[in-house]
Amino acid sequence: MFKFGFSAEEDKSEGEIFKEKQTISWKEAREVNPNELEKLDQFIEDCSTNSIEVQNKVISYISNIDVVLKLINDSNNGECDGVLTAEENHSDLLVGIYEGGLKIWECTHDLLNFIEMENLTLKDKKVLDLGCGAGIIGLLCIMKGAICHFQDYNEEVIRHITIPNVVINNSIESAEKFRYFSGDWSSYINLFEKEISEEDKFDYIFTSETIYNPDNYMKLHNVFKSLLKTGGIMYPLLYKLISRNLKSIFSL
Template structure:
């Protein structure tokens, strides 16, 4: 079962849980610059594992023990605490980006198998964590904006992963940007910036918390190009947390701006799926005078 920071304790009550939720303070969105120290860092072979994550895609990924060491050095107690307690996330503090979740593999595989054209596209890896989907897009010559709630995850995992897989860092850094913080304020941060309209927005395992569905959806609505496509990979239902694909899909359909199509569904194990979002040419509530 998904381990959520609000898992009820022996003494906890529903009221306490809902009080806690009301009081959550979400971190504002901001752009994270890659520092000279990060660019100059020398990663020895013991810093990463190199594996053929997908056929023909050998990726170097920073080792988790090195990540924990880096987080400890930077005194990121919240995240270390969650990790050491084997808690997948603590709402509004740590949102699970250290681990690579299984739907990331589903979506990456889908992108590769369907040969989605990524050359010279602008892409958002939304809720990126380790950033596998964005890495594949970068390797296919896209420009990629990586977003994770936790700046610490971007700094200790995503950015090292990106740097590890490319030699020409000067060129690389013209092709990627990193954003931390809450989705609601990311929408505001990007307001009036026409350059932040994406050909594709990919997201994996981000719909577990229904409280965040509206914020997540607003990014697709405001930031996908008119002919852009959104892909959402996730478990059909997140037991113990409450979020699920049908709930997220219904919210989108009710708003009337997008068509939603089921593109892939797992055949065994936990039910997982991939949805595609396409803008409707004429949203249902647009009434035209003729």
């Protein structure tokens, strides 16, 4: 019987999240261009939409269930193996294979509310939505006038949910103004450092519930250190199981 792992209970025990350590082949980072996506309009039209309201702003996003169904029905070239493998295992997370990008995690709502309550001035600021998944945080920043980059581990998430969500809240033309990246944080940093100057680094980096694996603490630390401009601000809202280890992340 078919079952969606994304509808599983929100709170996972530590044993379910932290899998037995094994050799992991991390995905190399690459930039994803919206122009690469074929039949994007049709893909969006075939998916139902939901919305999140933050004060007076409404953020629309396509149904992750519809996306998974389409990937199951349409994928025949292996590009969506991460999502499909996670679905077969009824899992929200598979280390190094699928990093949970189709699910809107609880802390996303907390970070949205924080950004609005703090009334952050983001107009013309350069923002990185790190581990963006559906891109909800980045979409709010765009509504506040930011220039946004989106990054998620799985390319299929960027292609099939992040970019479509930017399109339905803006337009295809607007989506092309922003940049999208997939892959592991280490190679993402290397990709950026080939071209980025201090002036072009990020004013803000937002991330929520992206680091459940202690092996990735240094990677997160290095993203902040390498890509945040002098005087820039990071807002990491982290998975509750490792909140007790915040000092170990930022003292590296």
